[in-house]
Amino acid sequence: MDYFIQQLINGVTLGSIYGLIAIGYTMVYGIIGMINFAHGDIFMVGAFIALIVVIALGITAATPLLLLILALVLVLVIAMALTAVWGWTVERIAYRPLRGSFRLAPLITAIGASIALQNFVQISQGARNKPLQPLISGNFKLWETVTPEGSFVVQISYMQILIIVTTLALMVGFTMLINKTSLGRAQRACEQDRKMASLLGVNVDRTISLTFVMGAALAAVAGLMFLLYYGVIDFYIGFLAGVKAFTAAVLGGIGSLPGAMLGGLLIGLIETFWSGYFSLEYKDVAAFSILAIVLIFMPEGLLGKPEVEKV
């Protein structure tokens, strides 16, 4: 039971990271109906930018707490801004010229963009993986069970609390942004009918660009969290994380924001429990299988709307 609860905590943490990436997939799919295959690599770029800023600012675990918090906020802001530029550029170069082209064209450029991004980072930052000393250590002991074989401590680390709280805050902020602001209104309008929205004076191109920018910024947050949580990144992390986050988006119902978050949590939990109880080697197979099973048996996901085919 204690083991279960410990895995639950770990799973929710991992799920929060997946959920943040999944929002990028779900928003883009909702608005232009394409799978942004390069989104996983945008997440990877975000993690790298965060790493560079952390090193450049000289942040270590020895930094005083108040300063550490300020510095991490600064890292977050810079990483979000610069990753957003990457997201915007990819949309501008690889997707916008192909809007209205045949169905598979943007997916193919997205694969090209993904390969290009991975190899660009491999060349510019080196292929070796980058370890980072833990910045936030320490944990919060929840309870301890003593059994004849030994004791088992259920704990939640400060890092996990930080990740879960940040994700929650961002989720609330984003839901407000989509539901209350004029930008969110424009996005929802484009999602329903792009032509009609442009007739009513919504700048469709700008709205789509902003969607990519927002998705990339959230991916940068996820990148920073990933970096701090695992303490090691390389140029290849985007592929697996991307596929899993996409699975999360599909599981939750693609196009739905709460769905992406729910899907992310579920995927995180499934993956953690799978590797905790069954086998570590096949944990990626678990994620891929879920993707296939969900797409086959309930393509509209948990919270999504069924798609209507029109001639």
Place this chain on the structure above:
Amino acid sequence: MAAQKQDLLAGSVKDAAVGALVAFGLFAMMIGMKTEVDVGGLAIEYRWGAVAMAVAVVFVGRLLLNLFVWKSEKPVTGLLGSLMPTQSSFSKVSHLVTPLLFVLAVVLPFLLMYFLGTRGSRQYLDLAILVTTYVMLGWGLNIVVGLAGLLDLGYVAFYAVGAYSYALLAQNFGFSFWICLPLAGILSAFWGIILGFPVLRLRGDYLAIVTLAFGEIIRVVLLNWYEFTGGPDGLSGIPRPSFFGLEFERGEGGFADFFGLDYSSIHRIVFLYYLILILALITNIVTMRLRKLPVGRAWEALREDEIACRSLGINTTHTKLTAFAIGAMFGGFAGSFFATRQGFISPESFTFIESAVILAIVVLGGLGSQVGVVIAAVVMIGGFEFFRQFEEYRMLVFGLLMVVIMVWKPRGLISTRVPSIALDRRKAKGISADMVQEGHG
């Protein structure tokens, strides 16, 4: 007029400056600051020179593009476009190109050996074998992507099934290559049906992701099922094929001895080349014949408009499944050839990148065009080998090219679609794919 020119110049400079600013934002950290593993953690190596260069390249490039292409009244690309083969001129030339390529492919080993000698031609023959393998894979995938319009991102899975089938059958049961080849093809087709059956109801891009997932699942299983597949160590000592029972060995009873030739290791290479050439040509012929059958026409109809197909009473699941299975079968043939040529296989050879390369060959060559696949395979695989000393940059360039060519010519370089059937043969000319509207579904 002068004022207009002034405006053009000022506008272009402004636009280029914005581009340069964005480039600075992109590259300042990713190129300018390189994280290096150092004693006691990571350190940063600053490379501002490289950033300045990248930004300057973007600025000048954008300025020139603005002045001469995007905002100019007579874009330079117009000139370039007139040099490109138009559809009508291409359909004339293609009658000549296809037989020419065929003859070249047939005489290639002798041509090489005549000019470069036995020793010098070996590496070029190896390259030719590699290119032809990719041509075959491209043609196999072309059935799925080009004809039936199903985007398959996991094609390499069938290639892997073919390779492992041959290796395992040959090692565990001692079957010869010629028995294993059809078995490997059948097994691959079988896997194609198993994987295809549940997923083929999905829409285009979902299908792409699920096939990607299946490709990865098969790779992870191959990697972890140590007792059966050898795991990351792979399988080695895979038997070589024989020429109707004649082994390519020195001494009594070998190929050279039987035909009274001096033994040379090049015989095997030449034999392998012809083997893959014949396999590839079989793929091509079968595809061309299938296109004329009802099932082939159903594939192409499906690609154009799935809903219309369904309303005309075509069983879309069966039609897709046949395309998937036949494509997979040819992937399996190519896989067993790969295994027998290398003599060693491991999951390393069957990564997602491999699927992406095959897909790029099909897409960039022009979806559904058989000659386009050949040209794309020669250019791409030949290019990979040619730029071997720039190894670390070639995948970057590959990714960028995939984007650029797609944006420039979304239908691939050779985008002519020849009707598979026409009332009057003389009038049957290629239709530029740019004029074909693709239906959704």
